[in-house]
Amino acid sequence: MNYEQLLNAFGDGTENLGADEGDIRQLPTHILKDDPLKGPSALPEDARQCLICLEDFAKGERRSILPCLHGFHTNCSTKWLRTNGSCPICKHRISQST
Numbered sequence: 001m002n003y004e005q006l007l008n009a010f011g012d013g014t015e016n017l018g019a020d021e022g023d024i025r026q027l028p029t030h031i032l033k034d035d036p037l038k039g040p041s042a043l044p045e046d047a048r049q050c051l052i053c054l055e056d057f058a059k060g061e062r063r064s065i066l067p068c069l070h071g072f073h074t075n076c077s078t079k080w081l082r083t084n085g086s087c088p089i090c091k092h093r094i095s096q097s098t
């Protein structure tokens with residue numbers, strides 16, 4: 001069974017709120033480099049923290065950018081979007097289909 005069939009069979013209590021796995025996987029990601037121009041310190045000051053886990057981004061971590069341009073750890077945004085398909089900051093939905 002794939003993820004969708006599992007959800008249909010058992011439900012997860014969050015009917016239709018989560019984004020599609022495919023949409024989540026299509027989000028652009030980048031790894032924060034150990035480089036002043038491409039590392040965490042290159043991010044705008046108000047974007048240096050992941051507002052899902054409330055940790056500052058660190059070198060070597062993977063960051064996903066949502067269509068609204070808000071960025072989160074890839075692990076955090078994937079978990080979040082599976083149950084709640086919109087940006088936790090601005091509520092912009094990541095799926096165009098809905």
Ligand SMILES: [Zn+2]
Pocket residue numbers: 050051052053054055072073076
């Ligand atoms: Zn995070």
Ligand SMILES: [Zn+2]
Pocket residue numbers: 066068069070087088089090091092
């Ligand atoms: Zn947003």
